[in-house]
């Protein structure tokens with residue numbers, strides 16, 4: 407008996423962070439996508455045969471212009487997009503060098519403190535990743 411083909415869309419991304427030069431506190435990177443007018447984590451679909459972590463770092467580079475050092479893996483998100491199941495794996499990643507240029511896909515990036523990032527994220531599903539990042543950095547959770 408043949409197994410049905412898995413039509414799940416595979417994607418990966420990062421909760422990209424850096425330390426504020428002013429305060430030393432973490433700042434998280436959100437991207438703005440004009441197509442949806444939304445604020446989300448940098449992420450995207452994997453290319454054929456691409457490892458998820460490599461894809462996550464490639465998407466970070468393409469969408470934010472940042473080179474990043476990956477940390478622990480965070481929760482995987484699953485939802486339906488365009489009628490198909492979608493799986494998005496996430497890693498914590500520290501930005502080490504950034505040079506952002508706006509594109510049609512991502513026209514702005516913002517670096518926000520954890521509470522502000524949580525508030526700015528468009529999708530409720532994306533918000534728990536803020537506290538997951540703080541947990542792996544051994545910092546207290548945000549309110550809300």
Ligand SMILES: Nc1nc2c([nH]c(=O)n2[C@H]2C[C@H](O)[C@@H](COP(=O)(O)OP(=O)(O)OP(=O)(O)O)O2)c(=O)[nH]1
Pocket residue numbers: 417442446447449450451483485486487488492529531532
């Ligand atoms: N980012 C995000 N989008 C979601 C979630 N749940 C959910 O229904 N969506 C919606 C937002 C969009 O209307 C739709 C497709 O967005 P998407 O970001 O997954 O897909 P995409 O193909 O445009 O982008 P990408 O994977 O290449 O980054 O899914 C969620 O938990 N996170």
